[in-house]
Amino acid sequence: MGRELSRFKTIATKVTNGERITDDDALFLFECRDLLAVGELAAFANHRINGKRVFFNVNRHINHTNICVNRCKFCAFSKTADEPGAYCYDLEEIRNRAIEAAEQGATEIHIVGGLHPDLPFDFYLEMLRTVRQVSETLHVKAFTAVEIDYLAKIAGLSLAETLGELKLAGLGSLPGGGAEILRQEIRDQLCPEKISGERWLEIMKDVHLSGLKSNATMLYGHVESYSDRVDHMRRLRMLQDETGGFQVFIPLAFQKENNPLGHLKNPMSGGVDDLMTLAIARLYLDNFANIKAYWVMLGEKIAQTSLCFGVNDLDGTVVEEKIGHDAGAGSPQLMTKDDIVSLISKAGRCPVERDTLYNVIRAY
Secondary structure: OHHHHHHHHHHHHHHHOOOOOOHHHHHHHHHHOOHHHHHHHHHHHHHHHHOOEEEEEOEEEEOOEOEOOOOOOOOOOOEOOOOOOOOEOOHHHHHHHHHHHHHOOOOEEEEOOOOOOOOOHHHHHHHHHHHHHHOOOOEEEEOOHHHHHHHHHHHOOOHHHHHHHHHHHOEEEEOOOOOOOOOHHHHHHHOOOOOOHHHHHHHHHHHHHOOOEEEEEEEEOOOOOHHHHHHHHHHHHHHHHHHOOEEEEEEEEOOOOOOOOOOOOOOOOOHHHHHHHHHHHHHHOOOOOEEEOOHHHHOHHHHHHHHHOOOOEEEEOEOOOOHHHHOOOOOOOEOOHHHHHHHHHHOOOEEEEEOOOOOEEEEO
16 A cells, blocks of 8 residues: 555656656556546646636537447448438538537537448538538538548548648548557557557547548547546557647547447446546646537536546537437437536536637636
8 A cells, every 4th residue: 555655646747746657657546546646636637728718618429320330339320321320411411510500609510420331531521511502601521541441442532632632622620530449459449440540539639630630539438448538548659749639638438329239248338437437537638629529429417527627628519419419328419508617517627618629708
């Protein structure tokens, strides 16, 4: 016990002095399980960067299709074209959803979908143009690194050329999905058909070098170990040192319904682990300004509690998210702006509405 306390104090001193903690330090924090001590340290680190501000935005998710050539074992969203429940929105449907979003005051459209075997590259360009035509003030955050890789293949273009075409059509930034766990041994168990972790990082590097910002995610609570989580964050921290292109880190809690991995009973999963993961992310990822609690997968109560554990972003209003909910997420499909402002205020924090690129729209 004394040795553990001494180790924790050493890590706390590093954080207090603004020094970078090591992989071994992060692994120790996961294994020590002293949630309150780790949370207090993460709250200190976050306050130094963000004060009491907690960001949110008014956004709308459009999951344009669930038809996908991949069959990731953790996914309850993907379908083949002939399966019950398979769908693909046409451009008019996408336009209507964008119009609804604009009327509701959204500043962002978030587009992620399956790797559809039949849609041509031009469809994706037209989808971007369609949203941009609805309102020039709508920022389009679209396509994971996995989708970008797929689009480059179907277009027969280089990665740089693909990004150039998408930018011209209206792409403003990228979400962080598809990272899952970057270590290949775990990836082989989760999503053997998906691009490698190295390829995900390579694409994100090119995205950043093209002038676009992106998010970064980590799917946790399935077959990975604490060491795998630390390795994942290490790779993100290294790329962020190089490009500075990541805006926010978003740990995504594994949802176990309706997928082949749902039978797993991971002893690490649960609310305590959610808070610990967010807190350690804040301490380890010292070059990320923002750590997000994705309330869609965590639920509102854990997301609110996380604001005392180093978190400074709660995503947005979302509206009609399908991927997490198909896997059993018990959260509502949307939160209103008033709901989010109230949730943040009741946690003793200061709500700040932002745009996609973290420019302040309004502080409450």
